[in-house]
Amino acid sequence: MSEKMQGCIFCDIANKKAGVPLEYEDDSVAAFNDKSPRAPVHILIVPKTHVAGINGITGDTEPILSKMAAAAKKIAEKKGILSSGYRLVVNCGKNAGEAVGHLHMHLLGGRLLGWPPG
Numbered sequence: 001m002s003e004k005m006q007g008c009i010f011c012d013i014a015n016k017k018a019g020v021p022l023e024y025e026d027d028s029v030a031a032f033n034d035k036s037p038r039a040p041v042h043i044l045i046v047p048k049t050h051v052a053g054i055n056g057i058t059g060d061t062e063p064i065l066s067k068m069a070a071a072a073k074k075i076a077e078k079k080g081i082l083s084s085g086y087r088l089v090v091n092c093g094k095n096a097g098e099a100v101g102h103l104h105m106h107l108l109g110g111r112l113l114g115w116p117p118g
Contacts, residue, residue: 005050010102014048024075028067031075031107040110041079041086045071051103054092068105081109089117 005011012018014030023043024031034042047064051057057065069088076082086109091098 005102008050008100008102010044010046010100010104011048011050014046024071024078026067026071028064029071031071034106039108039113041076041081041108043075043079043107045075045105045107047103052101053098053103054090056103064103068103072105072107075107076109079109085109085113087113087117 009018013020013022013032016022020032022030022032024045027048029045029047031043031045034044045068047061047068051061051064072086072088073082076086086107089106089108090104091106
């Protein structure tokens with residue numbers, strides 16, 4: 001994976017330089033509450049090193065997706081929504097709603113989520 005990117009807010013948050021409390025952390029990923037939650041539980045899971053979204057994934061960064069999914073399961077259990085259900089969303093590009101060019105996964109839950117989304 002590439003190193004931290006200068007000026008990337010998610011790099012700063014994941015590496016504890018932005019003063020945002022973390023909901024979860026391990027060696028590879030960090031998770032924090034979304035600043036504009038769309039569900040009672042709305043947490044962003046990000047790699048600690050900079051990956052420029054889904055389209056920025058290369059052979060050596062592919063494992064981060066499974067680490068993010070494993071973190072999501074742990075967070076869902078901690079938040080009490082593991083058995084009731086939760087949604088994982090990864091937006092890719094402006095038209096999909098990606099606002100920060102750092103790979104991130106939304107974990108949403110705590111209420112009935114409608115389908116189709118958006």
